[in-house]
Amino acid sequence: MSIAQPPTRSVTDDDDRRTGPSPAFGRKWDLLLIAVLIPAFAAIAHITHMLIIGDWDFWADWKDRQWWPFLSPMVGIVIPAAAQYIVWRLLGIPGGATAATVMLVLSQWASRFFTFHAWVYYPLAFVSPATMIPMGIALDLAFLLTRSWVLTSIVGGMAFGVLFQPANVAITAGMWVPVVYHNEIMTVADVMGFEYLRTQAPSYLRIVEEGHLRAFIEQINIVVGLTAGVGCIAFYWGGYALGRFVAFAPAKVFIKTKSPILGFLHPGVPEDRVATPSAAGITEGGIGPAAVAGGGTTDTHATPTDTAGPRSGAQEQDGRP
């Protein structure tokens, strides 16, 4: 199946923002696309988080110094990384990670408020989720500024792991205030875990820091943050692979294209068929008539003077490192 070509139109990217929809694609199609992306990101991020992080994110008395900030970002980076790849490749928007983390937080709040709090009556603070929004934005900025998957995995991945604790400290620290309870020293979270019944989740099921004879105990937050960062660098590639091979690879079954974007799906496409900026009909910073109208071989003599980023050119068009 070939992609249908829209009618010719002559707008730049800035024009798009000013003038709104093109005659061929009204904004309703954009809204439809967003309406698909929002629940998709929310559902995938939320289900992944619930299945793998689960109790660490559900309950305040699981949010310890060791496992919670170690596992949450490592698991949490996978879907944002996949979303980052997909949104960048399909829409040219470096916002997939932010979108995934925002959708994750919104869907978590919907779950915690309506089920944990409004339905089962747990206090809101006891079941409040963690946020990953600062980390998602950091990941997108890392890609926006480097346009390199490798550098994004290193810089953005490390930031993703390191930022988790600072981003959540104000949300959670109140639960770590000490309480003397029946002559034992506990935190507020421990007291709530004792009092608010979770019949099938006795405290021995908690996987939390239990102390050990290793060094760096005083610096455990730093050690865990850096370790999580290193883990995020590795797990980022899991998300990248998910986006590239799970989200894109099946597309080749349905889409026959000579696109350089999806070209890797069809290794037989010769390199000289890859469009160059000038041949693609680029006007200043936006989509020129040739670009939209299928004029891949039309020379408009335009120069991409306003396009940003450290590199451009056919050989690096897909953001390859």
Added chain:
Amino acid sequence: MSRVSTFAGQLLRLALVALTVCTVGLVGATPAFAHGEDKQPPNLRTRAVHFYDVQFSNPDIKVGETFTMSGNMYLSQEWPNGVTNPDVTQLTVVAPGPTVLVKDRKISGQFISQSMRLEKGKSYPFEIMVEARRAGNWHLHPMLAVHGAGGLIGPGQEVHIAERPGGAPFTNDVTLATGETVDLETYNSGESVVWHLLYLIPALLFLVYWFAKPLMPRLIALIGGRRTPDELVTKRDVKVSVALGLVVLGITAASMVYSSIKWPDTLPLQVQNVATPAGNTVTGTVVAELPEGRATYHNATDTLGVTVRFHNLGATPVELSYLEIGNHIFDTDPATNTGATLASDQPLTLGPGEQRDLKLQLTSIAFHDNAVIPGAEVTSVIGSLAVFKQGNAEAHTVSELNLPVFKDQVAP
């Protein structure tokens, strides 16, 4: 086209029927009043922990008032292989969510905040103080959770919790180490919501900025191979994104400063050692054995017949008070009779040093309805605890009885 419409119409009608059936089903659903304990194999649940003398101090209370669950747990010496040893356990309350709060939990008089190690063959008096939180009729049980095995549920009772006069909201006040008293029902909720919103607002602006761009033209241009993603990003896009990113990172930094000022002294989550409360030795005074080596169950009359040879080794007389099987109490007192009866061919009193064979008949519909009698199981044995009064009513001695159950068509 018309065929497609017809097919779509059929699908729509099917969906409506399914929705109607589901909705009607929900309307007709009745609340569950059990916790699934009857579905645990009887040879496991009746032979591991025996709850006896369990009492609920006041089953009719108002929100904010407290009541106590108390009693004894005897951990069977013949602990079944299918249940992990009770090295890490926790006594808790089975309830439909946090309808009540656990305010105190004592095992053998010792406060147990988290887990405990128990010994087989010992009895542990327990006391759980519970505060009513939500109005309603709630079915509550004590339960011993065993690490690696699951929950072993004790006898339950329905508790009726009424609203406070005037409907005043429930509060759960706790005094922090700083001396400040806070209400755990609402504590820290504000901070949590506000900081989430502070992160959310710039992030949504970031997304609105990017996703407000005409998306379909970008998609077509990219998929068609006429543009690359790099070419669609302007310098202005970069500036706006970096600015919003810096705002979010600034909020993160501010949150760290805020929390260090507001909560200068915090602790990591506290993990207590596994407690080892002292258990009582309550066996040994009366020895019980089965001269016939089995019990016989007659399905038509819901009767379990067994001959037990009791030998009182103590210096005082004892009287068989009741037999406990799977939280069901079989006794001879019609006043306390709950549908489970105990009949004997001889008096239930044993003098010092006396040995006697008692032919007992235990009758209860619970044998069938609550699946106390093993069905097709790998071990056709159920556990029972014979509880004896010793001199005065407060002191008990118990004997553990494991009953191989043989199903017979002839009434015992």
